[in-house]
Amino acid sequence: MNLCRARSLKLSLSNGIFSKLSLAGNFETVKQLGFQNIEFNMKAIRKEHDRDVYREQKALAASGLNCLTLHSAVLHIKDPIEVHQAVYYGKISLECARALGVSLMTIHSNVSKRIPRKLRERCLKEIFNEEIKPFAKKLDVKLALENLSYTSTGFGKNVEQLEEVLSVIDDDGMGITFDLCHALETKQTASLMDKYGPKICNVHMANKSHRPFTEPKPELVSFLKNLHGLGYTGPITLELHHSTSVQEIAKSKTLFEELLREL
Ligand SMILES: [Zn+2]
Secondary structure: OOOHOOOOOEEEEEEHOOOOOOOOHOOOOOHHOOOOOEEEEEHHHOOOOOOOHHHHHHHHHHOOOOEEEEEEOOOOOOHHHHHHHHHHHHHHHHHHHHOOOEEEEEEEEEOOOOOOHHHHHHHHHHHHHHHHHHHHHHOOOOEEEEEEOOOEEEEEHHHHHOOOHHHOOOOOOEEOOOOOOOHHHHOOOOHHHHHHHHHHHEEOOOEEEHHOOOOOOOOHHHHHHHHHHHOOOOOEEEEEOOOOOHHHHHHHHHHHHHHHOOO
16 A cells, blocks of 8 residues: 555645744744644754754644654755765754654755766765665655756756656655646646656645745646546645745635645
8 A cells, every 4th residue: 555645635834934933933833824734844953963853853742733744954965075964964854754753754866966977876876775765764764755946956857857866766665745836847747747646745835936826726726636636645735935924824725725625
């Protein structure tokens, strides 16, 4: 059985948007907006110290929120000398996922789009095959690779690039975090959906530039219908630009509650 299909579809909010607030403050804001679920984004932690995962664990428990997914800290490396840093980012994120009781972690390829293919392959092997994947397996956390936008410094914006990454790091157990904002910006929605539909475990939801959807645009409605048609019942994670106002978030939440009810 595919575990991604076993969960019920849940509206969630990424706390990356409140990364300027304290941890307790950003959980509180998520709650005040009426969300029950969050994606914990490692960017909410300004400075990483290994033992801080206990602080995050305490703050989440005090908030009463359900943490469905965790977005890994990422570094799009340009040189193999930086592998150890990307590995550290990935591993401390996995430790945080374990502390928060989360079984799904969103990752990026962690390699820059600017390095040559051969070096990219070497870096991917060293980061994922030698380090991150065995560690994720040990902690029982599933990994879900995210499609990126053309504005990202990282590699993996379309099927061709994601297939290159997966050909090195996947052994069939890798899920996909489908970012609709990135797919709209790169005009890759249909091809990504066709290729990865059944592997989708998490959805990052926003209009272009991570602006909130506040009305049922045709591209949004058809995306949700396709997703539903695939039997997807995982998280719909609103991932919004940090300048989004509380009013806009609330409006977007209302829209998604309606759209998801109608599916
Ligand atoms: Zn995203």
